[in-house]
Amino acid sequence: MLKPMDSSTGGGLRAAGARPATAAAPPASPATSPRPVTPRAPARSMYLLHHLLEPNAGYRRLAAWLEARPRLRRLFTATEKGVKQGIFGCRMCGQCTLPSTGYACPMTCPKQLRNGPCGGVGADGCCEVYPEMRCVWLEAFERAESQGRRGDLLRLQLPVDHRLWGQSSWIRYWQGRDEDLWTDPARSGMGQ
């Protein structure tokens, strides 16, 4: 059986080099490798909630207002972390894939694979690294399929930018900075 692996296995690097002092470092040692998390909220309600959080002028103003106030931004980010950690096991990678992965967090995969499962998924759907747990990508597939969103999983997720760990992905989303996180299957000819 494989041992838990670090983030270099699956996440890749969009931009290597020094991480700003403000960025939180992802866990590096095997002892702190993530464990797959089964989301604690139904997929349907998450897709519905997503519509309420879609960027608009109000959210953009709120995001800009928060960014100009570091203490409030930290408070907002801590709130986001608390909410998303409780539901998805969020690790605050700062570039959220949830809308394209059935609202299952790929950063809870021990190998942090963002473009589908590894080759070690058990016949019963268990994780190769933590056999007592379900593969998070199986969760992603089932949740997306249950809502007619299987095509989302065909999107190619771009490599993780490790400088963004610890940042609020909601603020980034409202500011339009997450628009290039994944490819568009329609444009790439993959479709549903």
Ligand code: SF4
């Ligand atoms: S921000 Fe990153 S770690 Fe958090 S739920 Fe989204 S993908 Fe997972």
Ligand code: SF4
């Ligand atoms: S079985 Fe699934 S959750 Fe486990 S390491 Fe492989 S892809 Fe990740």
